[in-house]
Amino acid sequence: MHSAVIPPLRLGVNIDHVATVRQARGTAYPDPVEAGLIAASGGADSLTIHLREDRRHIQDDDVVRLVARSPVPVNLEIAVTGEMIALACRARPAFACLVPERREEVTTEGGLDVVRHRTAVRDACRRLMAEGIVPALFIDADDDQLAATVEVGAPQVEIHTGRYADTGGEAQRVELTRIRHFARQALTAGLEVHAGHGLHLDNVAAIARIPELVELNIGHSIIARAILVGLPAAVAEMRRAMSEARVIAA
Ligand code: PXP
Secondary structure, three states, X not given: OOEXXXXXXXXXXXXXXXXXXXXXXXXXXOOHHHHHHHHHHOOOOEEEEEOOOOOOOOOHHHHHHHXXXXXXXXXXXXXXXXXXXXXXXXXXXXXXXEEOOOOXXXXXXXXXXXXXXXXXXXXXXXXXXXXXXXXXXXXXXXXXXXXXXXXXXXXXXXXXXXXXXXXXXXXXXXXXXXXXXXXXXXXXXXXXXXXXXXXXXXXXXXXXXXXXXXXEEEOHHHHHHHHHHOHHHHHHHHHHXXXXXXXXXX
């Protein structure tokens, strides 16, 4: 049997939860920047950090230090607020992913409502792009959100895979079909298409196999796995799972 390889998929490693462990005790260790450097030398194509408004894990200083030291592009996740956009413009990461944020949530629940916040999102994208920062919008696989994303001029989209990750059986199959359809539509609309949230070694393959995707952003499962096997091994395992999924029977 022949096999074909879909073009490679980049892995963005989210290192927020290294900072979660540090903040749990108010110590100076473990340093998420040091973890980022290890993840990059272990094969991460980019490093993602989410500076939340409540500063529960990543701190302002982490952003500055990571941008200064990272050998790979930094992707800063931020809410669409004046404070966060100004901070990103000062820190100048290569990429900024605009996400919704509610203080009481455990993690980002649901995608950004670009339809509802069209004007603010458009202004944020313009401000970021004026500083040479490439914005992405983190949205649910929804046609109206896609149309609004194109309209506000964002060049990249990240599909929220949380619902896919949190379900199983038929519900998961339905969600996967929705994500596949959306990825095709988004690429046709001229966007670069990424995905992330809730992905781990046992559920990543079906998402990694979607040919229109060029990047996955994965955090919690990699950092959790790193506790057991070390960060370089955890990054390598995920990269392997993603590459194996890209090889399809032809
Ligand atoms: N992508 C975005 C936009 C996110 O907000 C997060 C969580 O911070 C992730 C990806 C990574 O999600 P997880 O930690 O579940 O892998």
